[in-house]
Amino acid sequence: MARVRFVLDDGSTFEAPCEDGGSLADLCDAAPKAVVPFSCRSANCGTCRIVILEGQEAIHSHDDEELDLLEIFRAPPTHRLACCAKLKPGNALVVLRPARDDE
Ligand code: FES
Numbered sequence: 381m382a383r384v385r386f387v388l389d390d391g392s393t394f395e396a397p398c399e400d401g402g403s404l405a406d407l408c409d410a411a412p413k414a415v416v417p418f419s420c421r422s423a424n425c426g427t428c429r430i431v432i433l434e435g436q437e438a439i440h441s442h443d444d445e446e447l448d449l450l451e452i453f454r455a456p457p458t459h460r461l462a463c464c465a466k467l468k469p470g471n472a473l474v475v476l477r478p479a480r481d482d483e
Contacts, residue, residue, distance in 0.1 A: 394413070403466045405418065416462045
């Protein structure tokens with residue numbers, strides 16, 4: 381089972397286990413505090429953009445909708461949409477933070 385560590389704007393961290401194939405959105409919903417903002421939850425708004433600091437290889441590749449929106453934002457390869465990203469099976473640690481508006 382993978383673990384996901386969220387690094388928040390204030391520097392605090394929150395870590396949670398994620399089931400194989402689990403979505404980051406579900407993990408965020410289960411968190412005791414808001415860790416990533418969401419709006420559309422369907423790869424349309426970009427509100428949930430995150431930066432993967434570690435463990436990119438533990439996340440499934442982008443689908444076309446996620447990739448299209450990230451291209452609109454001219455996001456670098458380390459950026460993903462939390463509403464789309466799902467974890468691969470395994471015991472990896474994924475470290476991420478919400479993307480800033482200017483990224
Ligand atoms: S919540 Fe809108 S793109 Fe993820």
